[in-house]
Amino acid sequence: MSRKVTLKDVAARAGVGSATVDRVINERGNVSIEVSRRVLQAARDLGLKRILPERHHRTIRIEVMLARPELPLIARMRHEFQRLTTLLDASIIIHRTILKDERAETVARALRRTSCDAVIAYMPDDPVIREAVATLQTRDIPVVTLISDVPGSARIAYAGPDHFQSGRSAAYFMTQMARTAGPIAVLCNTRELQSHDDRIRGLEAYLTGHSTFSIAAIVEGRDDRDRSETRLRQLFAAHPDIVAVYNVGAGNLGVAAAIRADILTARPVFVGHELTQYSAALLREGIMSLTIDQNPELQARVAVNHILKHFDFADLGEDDHYDTKPLQAVLYGPENIPEVPQI
Structure with a gap:
């Protein structure tokens, strides 16, 4: 025996x-x-x-770092991480940190100061950010980028969509929906954000094969409603023949206000990003033509799963929303607007 x-x-x-x-x-x-x-x-x-x-x-403590909670996308992301805390195992603790601004130095300082086991962060692609992420790597603290990637860093994964693809998609729909060929106005926060730069590069790449359309100008609205409206009004006055507006970031209300001023010869096609209560209302009104949503709920779940995978916390299968590929964006027009939570 x-x-x-x-x-x-x-x-x-x-x-x-x-x-x-x-x-x-x-x-x-x-x-x-x-x-x-x-x-x-x-x-x-x-x-x-x-x-x-x-x-x-x-126990795994994850710090989620976000800035500018007044922006609808950030508010949605905060909501999704808060909701996740009620669904996860009690040994997984999510700390949500709201930074005072989105400058690279501010984010890098927060990264270096973290006392958590892992970090999920929305941050610009900047040398000081890459240095801070490398420092966390030496401390065995994994970092997952959210919304916008920092591809040259030591982050373990990116939980977000392919923004270059989104920019190409925006270009396709604008060229198909515009009443005639002509110039396109582009609004972004700043091209220092990888997501915004990728979207613009995707737009430019698509328009290369469509010479009848061109970019009138790329203006930086810093995701501020008033600044975005002012800059676009100036651009509309200089180019009244603009046939489409592509808002790469936030500030959709500023775009709508500039369009309603009727400075342009005719109202343009307006393609923007993120489904919020505001963009949903603009779609219903007919001011906005299409919004490209990056699905914050799925991003939050995938980001957390990347961390859990790193710590070998669970055997994640296909149904657990773990993937190393960029997430697919969702297109919404006036006819397929779902119920939007009031956050």
Whole structure:
């Protein structure tokens, strides 16, 4: 008869003490993921007659860093992370940090100061950001970029859409929907944001093969309603033949106000981003033609799952929204507007 396997046998095979095996088997905590994995594998290899935990649960504190909560997209993102806290295992704790501004120095300072186990952040692509992310990597703190990527950094993953593709899609629909060929006005926050720069590059790439359309100008509204309206009014006065407006970022209300001023010869096609209560109203009114939504709910879930995957917290399958590919954006027009939550 074979001898009964004991915790001491498991400890010897795993190269740890019996007390450590007891903590892992009985899920008492205070054991690293790597040691826990080794203990559980040893127990399975030896055939320990115990019901083994499927995985080691440790507390994982994730800091989500966002700036400018007054922007509808950021408000939606905050809401989704708050909702996730009620759905996740109690050992996963999400801290939401709202930064005073979106400058690279501000974000980098917050990254370096984090005391959490992981970070999910919306941040510009800047050398000081890449340096801060590299510093966190040396501290074994994984970073996932959200909304806009920092591809040259040591981040472990990006949870967001392909913005270049979104820009090409915007160009396609504007050229198809415009009453005639002509100049296009482009509004963005700043091209320092990777997402905004990618969208504009996608637009430019598509228009390269459509010489009858051109970009009148690219103006930076800093996602501010009043500034966006003022800059667009000036552009409309200089180019009254503009046939379409592409708003790469926020400030849709500023775009709408500039269009309503009727400075242009005829009202333009207006394509923007994000489905909010404001863009939904503009679509219904007919001021906005199309909005490209990046699905904050899915972004938040994928971002958290990247962190959990990194810590080997769970075996994520296809139904768990874990993917390394960019997420697909969703197109909304006046005829397919879903119910938009009031946030």
